[in-house]
Structure formats: C-alpha cells, structure tokens
Amino acid sequence: xxxxxxxxxxxxxxxxxxxxxxxxxxxxxxxxxxxxxxxxxxxxxxxxxxxxxxxxxxxxxxxxxxxxxxxxxxxxxxxxxxxxxxxxxxxxxxxxxxxxxxxxxxxxxxxxxxxxxxxxxxxxxxxxxxxxxxxxxxxxxxxxxxxxxxxxxxxxxxxxxxxxxxxxxxxxxxxxxxxxxxxxxxxxxxxxxxxxxxxxxxxxxxxxxxxxxxxxxxxxxxxxxxxxxxxxxxxxxxxxxxxxxxxxxxxx
Numbered sequence: 457x458x459x460x461x462x463x464x465x466x467x468x469x470x471x472x473x474x475x476x477x478x479x480x481x482x483x484x485x486x487x488x489x490x491x492x493x494x495x496x497x498x499x500x501x502x503x504x505x506x507x508x509x510x511x512x513x514x515x516x517x518x519x520x521x522x523x524x525x526x527x528x529x530x531x532x533x534x535x536x537x538x539x540x541x542x543x544x545x546x547x548x549x550x551x552x553x554x555x556x557x558x559x560x561x562x563x564x565x566x567x568x569x570x571x572x573x574x575x576x577x578x579x580x581x582x583x584x585x586x587x588x589x590x591x592x593x594x595x596x597x598x599x600x601x602x603x604x605x606x607x608x609x610x611x612x613x614x615x616x617x618x619x620x621x622x623x624x625x626x627x628x629x630x631x632x633x634x635x636x637x638x639x640x641x642x643x644x645x646x647x648x649x650x651x652x653x654x655x656x657x658x659x660x661x662x663x664x665x666x667x668x669x670x671x672x673x674x675x676x677x678x679x680x681x682x683x684x685x686x687x688x689x690x691x692x693x694x695x696x697x698x699x700x701x702x703x704x705x706x707x708x
Contacts (some may be wrong), residue, residue, distance in 0.1 A: 523569035566665035596688035
C-alpha cells in the first residue's frame with residue numbers, strides 16, 4: 457500500500473490517472489498529448505503507476521493501451537476511508553467510464569480492465585469464480601447465487617434475479633468468457649466480460665476485461681472493484697468480506 461500512496465503523491469501521476477478516468481484505454485502517445493511532459497517522462501510516470509498496480513497495460517498487436525486499475529484504491533478506501541465515513545465524493549475516483557464501440561471481442565479493446573494479485577492457488581481462485589455458492593463470501597450486492605448449467609444467476613434479497621452471467625467459453629482454471637445481463641436494469645443491453653487467471657508462484661494474477669459496456673453501464677466499474685477486493689480478502693484471509701457501498705447519511 458505504500459507504493460500506492462507514493463505513486464499518488466506526484467501531481468503528474470495524478471494527472472495521468474485523471475486522464476484515464478476520463479477516457480480509459482489510452483496509448484502512450486494519447487496520454488502524452490494531454491500533459492506537458494516528454495514521451496520519456498510520461499513513460500516513466502506510467503511505470504511507477506504500473507508498479508503500484510494503479511495502471512494496467514494491455515497489448516493488442518503493435519499497440520499498447522493503458523487502463524486505470526482502481527483495485528488498490530478500493531482496498532485503501534475499505535481500510536482507511538470508509539470506516540471513518542468520509543464524504544461520498546471520494547468514491548468518484550472509482551467511477552471509471554468507457555465510451556468505446558465494437559462488436560467482436562477479438563477485434564476491439566476492452567472498455568474496462570481490472571487487474572489484481574491474490575495469494576491463493578489457481579484451483580481456489582477458479583472455484584471461487586465458478587461455484588455459485590462461493591458468491592456469498594465476497595459478492596458486494598447479493599449473498600445468493602444459483603447455477604443453472606452454464607449460467608450463474610445472482611439473486612436480490614426478495615428472490616428476484618439481479619444479474620445473469622452465461623458462460624460462453626471456458627478454458628479450465630485459466631479463462632472464463634461470459635455474457636453480462638443486468639436484470640436490475642432490463643433496458644440496458646447485454647455486454648461481455650472475461651476473467652483470466654495467471655499463476656504467479658504462490659499467487660495468481662487475476663484480470664477482468666469488460667467489453668461492449670453500453671450507456672447506463674458506467675457504474676459497472678465500481679461494482680467490479682468492490683467484488684474483486686472482497687474476493688481477494690476472502691481468499692487470502694478466509695474471512696468472508698462483502699465490500700458494500702456506504703449508505704447515505706440519512707440512512708444511518
């Protein structure tokens with residue numbers, strides 16, 4: 457966590473994060489155009505942000521796109537800020553937006569990318585992502601999920617469907633590609649997301665890519681960040697952790 461606060465201490469690095477918050481998935485050249493820095497300077501600052509886990513690079517052939525990875529910020533928020541009920545405006549930095557278009561996952565870059573490292577086995581992480589019963593230990597919005605064949609249905613407290621995730625392709629213990637069907641807002645079109653697991657010694661690197669995010673889906677990012685932070689804490693400590701959104705002052 458020290459590296460996160462150190463990375464945020466520099467105003468140029470904060471400007472880079474702001475630029476990615478406004479438009480995720482930018483190249484080095486695009487980021488340089490928005491800052492009064494040389495290409496080398498921008499690359500150096502991006503390296504610091506990447507080392508802190510705040511920026512993720514995704515290569516597409518000859519191109520490299522940079523994405524804001526808010527998981528470390530979410531973890532800091534859960535540890536240092538939410539317990540003290542700091543103003544909800546702090547959550548704004550976690551509300552990432554993407555306005556990219558595309559139809560084929562193989563031809564387009566993701567609208568949103570999240571990456572974190574979890575100290576657990578590949579088997580444990582795979583089971584956590586595919587076992588519907590495991591959702592009760594980390595899902596921020598519902599403790600109930602049921603599996604029906606290749607589909608996981610997440611339920612609201614009243615038993616109504618909240619979210620349907622239909623698995624379109626799976627590589628055992630490595631990759632899951634799924635449809636994302638938001639039943640809480642049936643007017644929002646279906647989109648797609650991919651989980652990728654890469655073993656890294658005694659840990660696993662977990663990457664989420666969300667494609668085809670439609671207008672109205674701007675809040676998906678914060679949901680993924682809370683879910684992944686809860687998943688990481690549960691797998692590393694054994695303590696079920698659901699990082700829910702703070703209630704408004706009048707509801708407390």
